[in-house]
Structures are given as structure tokens and as C-alpha cells.
Amino acid sequence: MKPKSLSHICRIIKPACSVLALLLAPTLSFTAQAERNDFKPIVVYQSELIEGSYLSMVDKGITQFEQKSSMAVKRQQVGDGDYIEQLSQAATQGYSPIVVVEANSLEAFSQVAKANPSVHFISLDVSYHVPNVLGLTFNHAEGSYVIGYLAGLKTKSNQVGFIGGMDIPTINNFKCGFELGVKDANAKANLTTKYINNGLSSWNDVAGAQAIAQTMLDHDIDVIFPVAGFASVGVMQAVKQDGDAFSFGVDQDYSQQFPDTNIASLEKRVDIAVFASLMQLRNGIWNGNRKHFGIKQGVINVALNPNSHVLNADEHQLATQLLRDFKGNNNAIAQRIAQGCPSRL
Known part of the structure; x- marks a missing residue:
């Protein structure tokens, strides 16, 4: 052939x-x-x-x-x-x-x-x-910046959480962009970071992720971004059961599975x-x-929840504009991320 x-x-x-x-x-x-x-x-x-x-x-x-x-x-x-x-x-x-x-x-x-x-x-x-x-x-950091910006806007307690599968450079590239976005949107917000750290089983440890999320929720953290593979579902489940918090999805769009609590999902194609x-x-x-x-190549994307009670029109428009800006050239935020979030993994 x-x-x-x-x-x-x-x-x-x-x-x-x-x-x-x-x-x-x-x-x-x-x-x-x-x-x-x-x-x-x-x-x-x-x-x-x-x-x-x-x-x-x-x-x-x-x-x-x-x-x-x-x-x-x-x-x-x-x-x-x-x-x-x-x-x-x-x-x-x-x-x-x-x-x-x-x-x-x-x-x-x-x-x-x-x-x-x-x-x-x-x-x-x-x-x-x-x-x-x-x-x-x-380039996980650019998409995570958008996620972080939304987290900074949505938190009521000024307490946000990040749950990683393992403490490795790839996951910390997500965290770096997320933290920058949180701080740009809300200078008063505090970030708490935890890792499952259960070896390669971390990525499927739904129960472990759910337990960490529950501890965060018990300490007034009301917005959580999990980057733990399939285990991230445990975080989304804990947030759904809480009923007064928000989460994000990762790898694919979870807005249909968690329509009332999932703000957006970082899609990694x-x-x-x-x-x-x-x-x-x-x-x-x-x-x-x-x-x-990255975002420019259409491999990294942030899928926004279409439900207006989760993301209002202004928040949706702001996130859409951030994504559009990342697709352009000479973006100031992208330059800050390139300097502050190592991508040479």
C-alpha cells in the first residue's frame, strides 16, 4: 500500500x-x-x-x-x-x-x-x-491557566484545591498554570495542593482521590482541580455529593456527567x-x-460547561477570550507561563 x-x-x-x-x-x-x-x-x-x-x-x-x-x-x-x-x-x-x-x-x-x-x-x-x-x-500550563482563572472567580471561601496523581514534572506543569490563573483572577485566594502518590495505581485510585477531596471540602475548599487520570472522577463525585462546591474535569469533557458542579474540563487530545x-x-x-x-494545535482545549447556573455569560465570554488569546501570537500571559512554568519535560 x-x-x-x-x-x-x-x-x-x-x-x-x-x-x-x-x-x-x-x-x-x-x-x-x-x-x-x-x-x-x-x-x-x-x-x-x-x-x-x-x-x-x-x-x-x-x-x-x-x-x-x-x-x-x-x-x-x-x-x-x-x-x-x-x-x-x-x-x-x-x-x-x-x-x-x-x-x-x-x-x-x-x-x-x-x-x-x-x-x-x-x-x-x-x-x-x-x-x-x-x-x-x-503545554498543560496554558489550559490550566484558564481553569485556574475560573477557579479564582468561582470560589466563595477564597480556598481552592489541586489534587495531582503523582508529584512529577508533568503534573506540576498543570499545577503551575493553574496557580498563576487563580492568582490573576483573585489575589486573595489560597491554593492547597495534595497528591495521591500511590505509584502507578494513583491514576485509577478513585477512592483515594475522593478521600483527599473530602478532606479539602471539610476545610472549606470549595473549588478543586484534579489532575489524576481516571481517579479524578473520585474528586468530581465528592464535590457532587457536597452540593456546595465546584470541580473541574481533565483529559475529556465531564460537563454531561456532572452538569451542576463541573465548571469546565481541560481536554488533552x-x-x-x-x-x-x-x-x-x-x-x-x-x-x-x-x-x-498546546492550544494552538487544537490538542489542548478547555471545554466550558454550557449550563448558565454554573458559568454565567460573562464568565463564559471571559474564558472564551482567554482561549482565543492563547491561539494568537505575542500573548503576554503565554510569555509569563513560558518563563514560569517549565515545559521542557
């Missing part, structure tokens, strides 16, 4: 077009043409695929690639202690590219990549100065980035080892 052109792919999947254009941009460190029979993709998961989770969005991108390319991607799910070993085995078994979902919490991953220089790796949420690793990183990177490598193109996605 002849590799699809960029224009052909854009006609099929319009949301991925700008992302593909970024991936294929000629700001190259080097270019390598891969032979068709060298393309043998695999994705290694370390957690269960749960509907609505971050991993389910990754898998959506994998499925989309399979449908559009007519090529299968092997899926491998392993336990916590076996992940690095499985990556090494996949490399020696001829798989390439290898999609590494948990790269941001694996210090040993870069050593595996260096030991297998002929194998291509796609790492999510972190990049390395390793020539055969394509790091897909995301990792599926688009994964699909586009696989399509790039499928077409034999390797042009640099880091791609950074």
Missing part, C-alpha cells in the same frame, strides 16, 4: 491536520527514511484500560491509526515491575516504533532507548536528548498526537525528537 500524503490524511481527519503539519515541519535534527518492513508498532500499557481514562484516549489514537492505515498495532499490558523489561523485550523482538505511555515516571527508560539505537520510541509527556526517541510533550506521530513514522519520516502541543 502506498503511504498516504498529508493532504489525503487531512481530508480524512481534519483535527489531526495541524498536528501532522507540526510533526512534518522541516525544523529537523535529522531525517531517516524507514523501510516499510521495519514498521512494526507496539504500545506498552502499565495500567488497565478504563473507559474515560487517559489511557483510553491513547488507545483511541491507536485505533484511529489502525483504521486509517490498515495496519495492526500490538497492545501489551504488563505489571508495574515488568515495564522496563517488556520495553527491552519488545525492542529485541523487532518492534518499532514502541509507544511508551509511562515514560514520565521511568528513569530507566532512556537507557533502554540508548541500548537500542535502531529502534524508534514514542514517549508521552516527556522528551529526551536521545536521537531515536520522539517525545510528545504538551493525546489521541490526535499519537495518531499523527504513528502516521508520520508509517510514512518513513523521522524529523526531530521532540514535538510540543
Whole structure:
């Protein structure tokens, strides 16, 4: 089968077009043409695929690639202690590219990549100065700024909370933007931060997240932003049960599930980035080892709750304008975020 052109792919999947254009941009460190029979993709998961989770969005991108390319991607799910070993085995078994979902919490991953220089790796949420690793990183801080600004406006107690899955750079990139937004909207607001920190189980620890949220609610924190994968649902459930507080969603839009308490959701369309990177490598193109996605590329977005009793017209308009400004050039807030919130993950 002849590799699809960029224009052909854009006609099929319009949301991925700008992302593909970024991936294929000629700001190259080097270019390598891969032979068709060298393309043998695999994705290694370390957690269960749960509907609505971050991993389910990754898998959506994998499925989309399979449908559009007519090529299968092997899926491998392993336990916590076996992940690095499985990556090494996949490399020696001829798989390439290898999609590494948990790269941001694996210090040993870069050593595996260096030991297998002929194998291509796609790492999510972190990049390395390793020539055969394509790091897909995301500007979480810009979207989180909008979330934080809304939190600063909506809090009545001047107490807001942030609950992260793990205390790692990726999650703290969310927190950094969130805190800047809160302070810009409400200088009197105080931020309390907690992490689940239950290893890789943190991302599915709904009960743990709910318990942390309940403690925050008991201490008059009335707006909470969880960034804990599927475990974030536990926070939203606690806020819903409280009845006098607000929360935010993450990874996808939760306004339909929590219409009365979810102010907005930070959507991270990792599926688009994964699909586009696989399509790039499928077409034999390797042009640099880091791609950074944000609001401009349509990969990061803030989905606002349409219910007027949660967000009034002025608040909705303000958030919409902030998002529009981030899509433009020379945005002062974006420059502050770039200086204050490290994105070189």
C-alpha cells in the first residue's frame, strides 16, 4: 500500500491536520527514511484500560491509526515491575516504533532507548536528548491557566484545591498554570495542593482521590482541580455529593456527567498526537525528537460547561477570550507561563 500524503490524511481527519503539519515541519535534527518492513508498532500499557481514562484516549489514537492505515498495532499490558523489561523485550523482538505511555515516571527508560539505537520510541509527556526517541510533550500550563482563572472567580471561601496523581514534572506543569490563573483572577485566594502518590495505581485510585477531596471540602475548599487520570472522577463525585462546591474535569469533557458542579474540563487530545506521530513514522519520516502541543494545535482545549447556573455569560465570554488569546501570537500571559512554568519535560 502506498503511504498516504498529508493532504489525503487531512481530508480524512481534519483535527489531526495541524498536528501532522507540526510533526512534518522541516525544523529537523535529522531525517531517516524507514523501510516499510521495519514498521512494526507496539504500545506498552502499565495500567488497565478504563473507559474515560487517559489511557483510553491513547488507545483511541491507536485505533484511529489502525483504521486509517490498515495496519495492526500490538497492545501489551504488563505489571508495574515488568515495564522496563517488556520495553527491552519488545525492542529485541523487532518492534518499532514502541509507544511508551509511562515514560514520565521511568528513569530507566532512556537507557533502554540508548541500548537500542535502531529502534524508534514514542514517549508521552516527556522528551529526551536521545536521537531515536520522539517525545510528545504538551503545554498543560496554558489550559490550566484558564481553569485556574475560573477557579479564582468561582470560589466563595477564597480556598481552592489541586489534587495531582503523582508529584512529577508533568503534573506540576498543570499545577503551575493553574496557580498563576487563580492568582490573576483573585489575589486573595489560597491554593492547597495534595497528591495521591500511590505509584502507578494513583491514576485509577478513585477512592483515594475522593478521600483527599473530602478532606479539602471539610476545610472549606470549595473549588478543586484534579489532575489524576481516571481517579479524578473520585474528586468530581465528592464535590457532587457536597452540593456546595465546584470541580473541574481533565483529559475529556465531564460537563454531561456532572452538569451542576463541573465548571469546565481541560481536554488533552493525546489521541490526535499519537495518531499523527504513528502516521508520520508509517510514512518513513523521522524529523526531530521532540514535538510540543498546546492550544494552538487544537490538542489542548478547555471545554466550558454550557449550563448558565454554573458559568454565567460573562464568565463564559471571559474564558472564551482567554482561549482565543492563547491561539494568537505575542500573548503576554503565554510569555509569563513560558518563563514560569517549565515545559521542557
